[in-house]
Amino acid sequence: VTVSPLHPLVQKLTSIATLSNEEEEAIRTLPLTVKEIRADQDVVRDGDRPTQSCVVVEGFLCRYKQLPDGTRQIHSVHVPGDMPDLQSLHEQPRLADALWRDTLVDAAIFREWIVNVGAREAYARIAHLFCEIFLKLRVVGLTEGYTFQLPITQAELADATGLSTVHVNRSVMQMRANGLIRWEKGQCTIENWQGLKRDAMFDPTYLHLGASAAAA
Amino acid sequence: VTVSPLHPLVQKLTSIATLSNEEEEAIRTLPLTVKEIRADQDVVRDGDRPTQSCVVVEGFLCRYKQLPDGTRQIHSVHVPGDMPDLQSLHEQPRLADALWRDTLVDAAIFREWIVNVGAREAYARIAHLFCEIFLKLRVVGLTEGYTFQLPITQAELADATGLSTVHVNRSVMQMRANGLIRWEKGQCTIENWQGLKRDAMFDPTYLHLGASAAAA
DNA sequence: CGACGCTTTGACCCGTTTCAACAATGGTGG
DNA sequence: CCACCATTGTTGAAACGGGTCAAAGCGTCG
Numbered sequence A, B: 001v002t003v004s005p006l007h008p009l010v011q012k013l014t015s016i017a018t019l020s021n022e023e024e025e026a027i028r029t030l031p032l033t034v035k036e037i038r039a040d041q042d043v044v045r046d047g048d049r050p051t052q053s054c055v056v057v058e059g060f061l062c063r064y065k066q067l068p069d070g071t072r073q074i075h076s077v078h079v080p081g082d083m084p085d086l087q088s089l090h091e092q093p094r095l096a097d098a099l100w101r102d103t104l105v106d107a108a109i110f111r112e113w114i115v116n117v118g119a120r121e122a123y124a125r126i127a128h129l130f131c132e133i134f135l136k137l138r139v140v141g142l143t144e145g146y147t148f149q150l151p152i153t154q155a156e157l158a159d160a161t162g163l164s165t166v167h168v169n170r171s172v173m174q175m176r177a178n179g180l181i182r183w184e185k186g187q188c189t190i191e192n193w194q195g196l197k198r199d200a201m202f203d204p205t206y207l208h209l210g211a212s213a214a215a216a
Numbered sequence C: 001c002g003a004c005g006c007t008t009t010g011a012c013c014c015g016t017t018t019c020a021a022c023a024a025t026g027g028t029g030g
Numbered sequence D: 001c002c003a004c005c006a007t008t009g010t011t012g013a014a015a016c017g018g019g020t021c022a023a024a025g026c027g028t029c030g
Helices: A007-016 A021-028 A094-119 A122-139 A154-161 A165-177 A193-200 B007-016 B021-028 B094-119 B122-139 B154-161 B165-177 B193-200
Strands: A061-066 A072-078 A147-149 A181-184 A187-190 B061-066 B072-078 B147-149 B181-184 B187-190
Touching: A007 A021, A007 B094, A061 A094, A061 B154, A072 A094, A072 B094, A072 B122, A072 B154, A094 A122, A094 B007, A094 B072, A094 B094, A122 A147, A122 A154, A122 A165, A122 A187, A122 A193, A122 B072, A154 A165, A154 B061, A154 B072, A165 A181, B007 B021, B061 B094, B072 B094, B094 B122, B122 B147, B122 B154, B122 B165, B122 B187, B122 B193, B154 B165, B165 B181
Parallel strands: none
Antiparallel strands: A061 A072, A147 A187, A181 A187, B061 B072, B147 B187, B181 B187
16 A cells, blocks of 8 residues: 555654655665564564664564563554664764764663563662662762762652652662662662672663673 | 863763764863752753753753653653753754654653653553554554554553553453443554543653644 | 464452651751 | 751551453454
């Protein structure tokens, strides 16, 4: 029924920005391979480094993530015209490239958060957030060993995890009792990084840190 | 303590990409205003169209969203070096601009999903997803009135919402009983769009549709 | 027809929420 | 320097949303 495989994409782009005739033509003439994907077939797997972008032409497609315990959390549903893995975007000055990557990382973090609130139980959910904040802080040099400033309230932590304050409190106290963290007066120390990561089912890949920063 | 306000940013960027001396210099010499933000003060409000980007220099900052019922859901915690609203990125060819925007919309959708799984109860959560899919499909012309193909199973719907299949089923049947939708054999019809939006606490703004598409 | 995948239903259970009260902390003005 | 007040953290008891397990309908397609 669709005239061109790229028709939905053009239609979507024109709906969010005005395209000149040249630009529309540029899109329509992009080098293109049409691939048939079976139902339930994975297009890109976690860890792949695809060299091409992809556009959904027909049908539905979704991104998802599996936790070690097997629960699956879908991130997003994609319909024709969507570009679920908009990776390659050349022709940019290298500075813009870095900023661009940052945005992609940001989006990756969003996805991880969806998994966090959607699929992890309270204890792991909170632990996961601790792991993330710790690593993000370390990248910018704001940690001393396993200690860092954590100027947030338990109520805010609750909002960040989609839990109630009361339950956050109980979970945090549990984490203390289990010797995972210390946290008093806005200063937090991770006492058992391995244990924290384990309980959080934390995999730092999504933060896209350099090899140096990821080591721990 | 920090040498330059932009130091954390440079540090972060160098950790995710290699910057040439010129590029680093380009960042360091960006026109810059340092602003002091009080605790709990909003920097950018929903609906604002900021003309500047912002970089966190010191302290913590978070993005959040309030549902009509008052529950607050935080999207992300930002630390120094972060650019929570990387809006302005000039000097791109206009095509790249459109793609760029698309990515931003994508990220906006992620945030909405975080809110969805973190803060909405089951019924509203599912209803919200129906609203989103419907509008996304309509933008690319894949709806007929309020009818569209919805080739997904309730189990997949469960994964997308962080609920169990059983509970999704009960909620969907409730939605049918309430006259909000019909859904059989992969074809879905929204029978009461206003009611669906209301129950979902759905605000289409985050999809960034054109004025035409947003009307409904 | 039989098998398989999806939907529907029931019963029971448990994580989390809610409400409520109280303790600890820290900041403010007199 | 203390009295006061507003946050924040902690705890208990009761209620509930949603999960789990299990089995039964129901289409559909080879």
